[in-house]
Amino acid sequence: MSFVRGLKCRECGREYPVDPIYVCEFCFGPLEVIYDYEGIRKTLTREKIQSRPQNLWRYRELLPIDGEPGSGLQSGFTPLIRADNLAGVLGLKELYIKDDTVAHPTLSFKDRVVAVALTKAKEFGFDTVACASTGNLAHAVSAQGAKAGFNRFIFIPASLEKSKIVASLVYEPNLIAVEGNYDEVNRLCSEVANKYRWAFVNINIRPFYSEGSKTHGYEIVEQLGWRAPDNVIVPCASGSLLTKIWKSFKEMKEIGLIGEMKTKAFAAQASGCCPIVTALKHKVDVIKPVKPDTIAKSLAIGNPADGFYALQVIKESGGFGEDVSDREIIDAIKLLAKTEGIFAETAGGVTLASAIRLIKAGYISKDSLTVICITGNGLKTQEALIGHTKEPSYIKPNMASFEEALKKIKT
Numbered sequence: 048m049s050f051v052r053g054l055k056c057r058e059c060g061r062e063y064p065v066d067p068i069y070v071c072e073f074c075f076g077p078l079e080v081i082y083d084y085e086g087i088r089k090t091l092t093r094e095k096i097q098s099r100p101q102n103l104w105r106y107r108e109l110l111p112i113d114g115e116p117g118s119g120l121q122s123g124f125t126p127l128i129r130a131d132n133l134a135g136v137l138g139l140k141e142l143y144i145k146d147d148t149v150a151h152p153t154l155s156f157k158d159r160v161v162a163v164a165l166t167k168a169k170e171f172g173f174d175t176v177a178c179a180s181t182g183n184l185a186h187a188v189s190a191q192g193a194k195a196g197f198n199r200f201i202f203i204p205a206s207l208e209k210s211k212i213v214a215s216l217v218y219e220p221n222l223i224a225v226e227g228n229y230d231e232v233n234r235l236c237s238e239v240a241n242k243y244r245w246a247f248v249n250i251n252i253r254p255f256y257s258e259g260s261k262t263h264g265y266e267i268v269e270q271l272g273w274r275a276p277d278n279v280i281v282p283c284a285s286g287s288l289l290t291k292i293w294k295s296f297k298e299m300k301e302i303g304l305i306g307e308m309k310t311k312a313f314a315a316q317a318s319g320c321c322p323i324v325t326a327l328k329h330k331v332d333v334i335k336p337v338k339p340d341t342i343a344k345s346l347a348i349g350n351p352a353d354g355f356y357a358l359q360v361i362k363e364s365g366g367f368g369e370d371v372s373d374r375e376i377i378d379a380i381k382l383l384a385k386t387e388g389i390f391a392e393t394a395g396g397v398t399l400a401s402a403i404r405l406i407k408a409g410y411i412s413k414d415s416l417t418v419i420c421i422t423g424n425g426l427k428t429q430e431a432l433i434g435h436t437k438e439p440s441y442i443k444p445n446m447a448s449f450e451e452a453l454k455k456i457k458t
């Protein structure tokens with residue numbers, strides 16, 4: 048049984064039945080899924096959730112599907128790690144890493160959104176799925192689409208990291224590498240979506256797809272022992288993940304699974320592509336599109352579709368945002384690896400480096416409970432670190448050579 052009541056325009060409030068549509072016909076506002084929270088409140092308990100398999104579908108009443116999950120059964124319930132070593136370095140009392148570098152088949156949080164999008168695409172009767180991607184979405188649609196038996200058209204900027212291109216090609220989708228940046232790829236895809244009856248997960252399926260991000264937030268609440276954190280720091284590309292984590296905390300309160308919710312939401316972006324943080328810093332509501340130039344390619348969206356709504360959430364919550372240089376991104380990747388044993392991709396470096404700035408500037412107090420959202424695995428973006436790590440100790444295969452090296456290591 049589904050608790051979805053339909054779709055609703057975020058701007059004018061007009062309601063629509065559940066269909067593969069994403070903008071309001073009257074005011075062009077984005078559509079969002081609405082639920083019968085009263086109904087969910089009556090049936091969904093902590094115990095019920097805890098009795099289910101450890102994947103993202105344990106919160107299925109809060110996700111927009113009608114039947115059984117058709118994808119992503121191996122995704123989610125990623126670790127929430129108490130990061131005491133890192134907390135020591137940053138001078139915080141209680142710090143957690145929500146670690147989406149693992150427990151997803153394609154090693155990023157995009158497996159969450161795609162699980163919901165492909166289940167919905169099946170319910171709508173599509174045989175072809177497609178996406179415009181900065182890399183990680185390409186992996187998730189390619190892989191989950193293969194398993195679920197869809198034709199797949201994946202559009203990416205041709206300038207993506209080689210490792211990210213190979214990690215899509217291995218699943219043999221139709222990979223279209225466009226000479227242009229993500230925003231140009233996305234514009235082209237909107238035209239393609241108008242002409243071909245395909246399920247573009249981030250275009251005509253977007254209202255359903257984006258709901259998958261909420262599971263990152265539900266898991267944080269459950270893993271903290273059914274409470275929302277004081278601060279959550281979220282990397283922003285389109286801004287969708289940030290708004291959905293916030294929505295997930297609010298819903299948990301709405302259906303009575305947690306008592307209170309006072310979380311401040313913070314945005315993390317790379318200085319080479321920070322339209323949301325720039326608007327925050329300049330105290331304006333209008334997001335000015337930028338041309339991305341950063342090593343954090345998975346976050347390189349210059350014209351963020353949900354940027355305006357991310358700004359609203361950040362302001363409503365009392366949070367803020369920061370942007371960081373490529374140098375800071377690399378240093379933060381190394382710090383996270385060295386202190387917590389977690390290898391994050393460039394987006395993770397952005398998030399941690401932004402957190403460091405926010406702590407230094409006093410936006411995050413030392414004795415509050417903070418969660419840093421690490422959304423993708425470092426094996427995907429190894430190129431970014433080449434030349435920025437120490438060298439191995441090269442030796443001959445004998446004891447003397449080893450002890451020679453050992454002397455250098457010790458001194």
Ligand SMILES: *Cc1c(COP(=O)(O)O)cnc(C)c1O
Pocket residue numbers: 155156157183184282283284285286287288289345346392394422423
């Ligand atoms: C896509 C992505 C994000 C941000 O996603 P939005 O919802 O578009 O803001 C964050 N981290 C990684 C690794 C991503 O691939």
